[in-house]
Amino acid sequence: MSVTDKQFLNPEKWVSLHADYLFNYTISRLNDRDLAKDLVQDTFFSALKAKDNFKGESSERTWLIAILKRKIVDYYRKINSTKGKAEVRMSFYAEGEKEGEWLEERAPTDWSGEIEKKIENEELAIVLEKCIESLPEKYAMVFRMKTVHQIETEDICNELEITSTNFWVIIHRARTQLRKCMEENWFKI
Amino acid sequence: MKITCNEATEICDKSQYKEASIWEKIKLGTHLFLCKKCGLYAKQNKMMSVCLRKLKEAESHKTTHLNRDEKELMAQELKTKIEA
Numbered sequence: 694m695s696v697t698d699k700q701f702l703n704p705e706k707w708v709s710l711h712a713d714y715l716f717n718y719t720i721s722r723l724n725d726r727d728l729a730k731d732l733v734q735d736t737f738f739s740a741l742k743a744k745d746n747f748k749g750e751s752s753e754r755t756w757l758i759a760i761l762k763r764k765i766v767d768y769y770r771k772i773n774s775t776k777g778k779a780e781v782r783m784s785f786y787a788e789g790e791k792e793g794e795w796l797e798e799r800a801p802t803d804w805s806g807e808i809e810k811k812i813e814n815e816e817l818a819i820v821l822e823k824c825i826e827s828l829p830e831k832y833a834m835v836f837r838m839k840t841v842h843q844i845e846t847e848d849i850c851n852e853l854e855i856t857s858t859n860f861w862v863i864i865h866r867a868r869t870q871l872r873k874c875m876e877e878n879w880f881k882i
Numbered sequence: 883m884k885i886t887c888n889e890a891t892e893i894c895d896k897s898q899y900k901e902a903s904i905w906e907k908i909k910l911g912t913h914l915f916l917c918k919k920c921g922l923y924a925k926q927n928k929m930m931s932v933c934l935r936k937l938k939e940a941e942s943h944k945t946t947h948l949n950r951d952e953k954e955l956m957a958q959e960l961k962t963k964i965e966a
Contacts, residue, residue, distance in 0.1 A: 704964050708957040713947045720946045730952060737960050785888040793886025801922040805930075812932055818940045821933055839899065841938050846901060864899075865892040872923070872930055 700749045702756075707737050711754055715761055721842040722765055722852075723834065732768070736761040762852060769853050772830045781829050784869040799873060804880040811880060824874035828867055835860065836867040885909050890920045891927075898931045 703710075712733060719729040740760050747756055784799040785790050812815065825833050835853070838844045844852075850860050885893075890913040896902040902910070914921050948956070 694953070704960065708953055708960060712953055712956060713928065716948050717946055726946075730948070730956075734956055734959065737956070738963060741960070741963055784891075793888040795887050795919050800919045801926055803922070804926065808929065812929065812936075817933055820935045820939050840934050841941055843938070846899070861892060861896055865895045868895045868898075868930065869891060869923075872926055875930065875933070876926075 700747075701738075702744050702747050702753055704737075704741055704744070707740070707753075707757070711757055712785055714754065716756060718758065718761065719765065721844070722838055723768070724837055728768075732761065732764050733869075735764060739764075766852065766854055769831065769834065772834070781832065781866055784866075784873070785820055787841075799869070801872065802876065804876065808880065810871075817879065820879045821871075821875065824878065827874060828870055832863055832867040832870070835863045836871075839864060862871050883909065883912065885913055885915060887913075887920050890914070890917065891923050894920070894924050894927055898927060 696807070715736060716729055716732045719732050720726065723729050735755060740757055743760070747753075751759075782799070784795050786796060821839060825837065828836065835849065837865055838849050838853060839846065849855075851856050855863075890910055893902050893906045893910040897907065897910070910924075913923055
C-alpha cells in the first residue's frame with residue numbers, strides 16, 4: 694500500500710461502520726447472542742486502547758477483525774481447558790483388547806419406522822439443534838463452524854490454532870454423539 | 883490396511899465433507915465390507931448429513947444483526963471510553 698493509501702482510525706464511527714460485521718462474524722463461531730455482543734464491545738475497547746499501534750497498513754476493519762480473532766481463540770482455549778474435556782461421551786473402547794471397537798451401548802441400531810417422513814418433519818431442526826446444544830461447548834463450536842456455517846477446515850484450524858488431526862477427532866466425536874442423540878430423541882420415537 | 887471401528891467412522895465423518903483421501907476411502911470400504919455396525923453408521927451418517935443440510939438452510943434465514951438499541955448502547959459505552 695502506498696503512503697497516500699494510509700488508513701486512519703475513526704473510533705466514533707466504529708459501531709455504525711463495523712458492529713454488524715463483527716457481530717455476524719462472531720455469531721457464526723459462537724452461536725450465543727449475548728456472548729457475541731460482549732466480544733464485539735470488548736474488541737472496540739481493546740482496539741481503542743491499542744490504537745497507537747495501528748500503522749495504517751491495513752483497513753480499519755481488517756485490524757478490528759484481527760483483534761476479535763484473538764478474543765475468539767482465547768474463548769476457545771478457555772472452554773477447551775475447563776469443561777470441554779470431561780463431558781464428551783466416548784463411543785469406542787479406549788484401551789485393552791477391544792480398543793477402537795464400538796462400546797455396545799453406543800453402537801448404532803436400526804432406525805425403524807418412517808425415516809423419510811421424519812426427515813421431512815419441520816420439527817427436525819429443533820431436535821437437531823437441541824442435540825448440538827447438548828454437546829460439550831468446544832465440540833459444538835467446531836462442529837457448527839464447519840457444518841452449519843461451512844467455514845473451510847483450514848481456516849478453522851488456523852483461527853482456533855488446532856491441527857487438522859485434532860479437528861477431525863473433534864468432528865468425529867461430535868458426529869458420533871449427535872447420531873446417538875438423534876437416534877434416542879427422534880428416529881426411535 | 884486393517885482399521886478399527888473408531889478409525890473407520892472417523893473417515894466416514896470426514897467423507898461427509900468430501901475431505902477423505904482415496905487411501906482412506908479404500909480402508910473404509912474394506913472395513914465396511916466386514917463390519918455391520920459401521921455399515922449402519924455409514925448409512926445413518928448420510929441421513930444425518932441430509933438433516934444437517936436442512937438445519938443449515940433454516941439457520942441461513944435467521945437474521946443475526948444487532949438491533950438499534952443494542953448498537954446505541956454500544957456506541958454510548960464506547961464514547962465514554964473515547965472521552966475518558
